[in-house]
Amino acid sequence: MPNKIELPPEEEYSFPEVPLTSASLISAGHHLGRQCDKANKEFMLCKAEEEDPRKCLREGKEVSRCAFAFFNQIRENCAESFTEYWTCVDNSQHDLYKCRKQQGVFDKCAFDKLGWVRPEMGDLNQVTVVKTERPKPVLDADVPTPEKSPKPQIPEDLKAPRLGSKVFFFS
Amino acid sequence: MAGAFYKQDMPPKGGYGPIDYKRMMPKRGPSGYVLFAGCIGVMAIGHVAFAYTNRQRKNRLYEQREAFFGIMPLLEAEWDRDTLKQLKHTQEQEAIIMKDVPDWVVGESVYHTKRWVRPRVEDLYFLANSKERREAMFGFNTFV
Numbered sequence: 001m002p003n004k005i006e007l008p009p010e011e012e013y014s015f016p017e018v019p020l021t022s023a024s025l026i027s028a029g030h031h032l033g034r035q036c037d038k039a040n041k042e043f044m045l046c047k048a049e050e051e052d053p054r055k056c057l058r059e060g061k062e063v064s065r066c067a068f069a070f071f072n073q074i075r076e077n078c079a080e081s082f083t084e085y086w087t088c089v090d091n092s093q094h095d096l097y098k099c100r101k102q103q104g105v106f107d108k109c110a111f112d113k114l115g116w117v118r119p120e121m122g123d124l125n126q127v128t129v130v131k132t133e134r135p136k137p138v139l140d141a142d143v144p145t146p147e148k149s150p151k152p153q154i155p156e157d158l159k160a161p162r163l164g165s166k167v168f169f170f171s
Numbered sequence: 172m173a174g175a176f177y178k179q180d181m182p183p184k185g186g187y188g189p190i191d192y193k194r195m196m197p198k199r200g201p202s203g204y205v206l207f208a209g210c211i212g213v214m215a216i217g218h219v220a221f222a223y224t225n226r227q228r229k230n231r232l233y234e235q236r237e238a239f240f241g242i243m244p245l246l247e248a249e250w251d252r253d254t255l256k257q258l259k260h261t262q263e264q265e266a267i268i269m270k271d272v273p274d275w276v277v278g279e280s281v282y283h284t285k286r287w288v289r290p291r292v293e294d295l296y297f298l299a300n301s302k303e304r305r306e307a308m309f310g311f312n313t314f315v
Contacts, residue, residue, distance in 0.1 A: 003280040007259050013252040018245065025242045026235075033241025040244040052287040053251035060248030067245045096238060097231045121230065124237040140285040 012057045018067050023090035027099075028074065028082070031116050033124045036066035041130045050137050078109040257295045264298045 018025070025032075033040065039062045046056040053060075074082050085106040088099040096103070110116040201209070262278040269275045282288045296304040 003282070003285055004276055005258065005262075005278045005280050007255060007262070007278070010259065013255045015252060017249050025245075026238050029238030029241035031241070032245070033237070036244075040241075043244045043248060047247065053254065054287065056248075056251070057255075060251055063244050063248045094235075095231070096234055119237075121233055121237070124240045125233070142284050142286070145283070 006054075008054050008057065015061050015064050018064065018071065020071065021086075021090070023094060024082075024086040026094055027086040027089040027096065027103075028071070030118050030124065031110060032067060032070055034119045035070050035116065036063065039063045039066045041128060042132060042134075045130045045132060046134065051139065055137070073114060074110075077113040078106060081106040081109045254290065254295065257299075258290065261295065261298050268298075 039059070043056060043059040043063045046059045047053070050056055081102070085099060085102040088102045089096060092098040107118050110118075258278075266277045269277065280288070292308050296307045299307070
């Protein structure tokens with residue numbers, strides 16, 4: 001019973017990636033988690049409920065769109081301080097605590113120009129309840145297992161081999 | 172006759188003084204109680220410093236992890252789209268390669284279920300060129 005892996009049409013999953021390196025992503029992580037909170041949680045809930053990336057492409061696109069808008073806002077307003085911050089993070093093995101000075105400058109810029117507040121510690125890793133309009137999915141039932149083939153009958157007049165087991169030739 | 176010329180040697184009056192057999196060491200260093208107290212104090216300070224450093228390190232880890240939580244949905248969305256793109260590419264190549272074989276189902280799942288099973292990296296990249304496949308499979312390994 002072959003199950004073909006169905007793929008959605010290509011325009012559903014053709015969306016550009018955020019063209020940034022890991023240091024800049026991780027140094028904007030707190031603000032990104034706060035600003036794109038709704039899209040992120042919607043997407044993660046969809047992934048957890050559907051257990052299928054093909055059904056969460058719309059939500060994933062929303063996440064990417066929000067991230068693009070977020071980084072564009074940073075580029076327009078706080079490009080210099082953010083570049084300094086993520087360069088420092090890049091040069092210090094992605095340890096955010098080593099770059100408190102640049103982080104303060106960037107946070108001040110973000111608060112003054114964009115009104116973004118860095119979330120307090122423990123804000124982002126809390127378990128939250130997400131209100132969504134997506135109906136609760138019904139997962140596909142598993143394919144029923146086929147009937148087992150009957151066991152082979154061992155003939156009763158089976159004699160022991162003359163030279164012992166053939167598996168261990170030395171015994 | 173002899174008794175008049177010698178005198179019996181006798182202890183001095185009142186007897187000998189006590190023999191000075193005791194070990195006379197100069198008193199130096201703190202006493203045992205002070206040493207005990209010092210040890211306990213040093214250990215207490217060490218424990219406090221240890222707890223403080225642990226808390227600091229834990230907070231740093233929390234911070235790193237929260238930063239990762241912020242970008243994780245974005246990364247996951249991009250990975251999902253990448254996986255589907257690679258699957259589509261693989262299926263196209265498979266259709267070209269196996270076009271002469273009758274009754275061949277392109278993109279057949281090897282699993283006995285209708286649900287989504289996350290394909291392995293080997294399944295995604297087995298038709299890509301070797302450099303691409305190597306990077307996908309071992310690209311994030313930092314060891315040799």
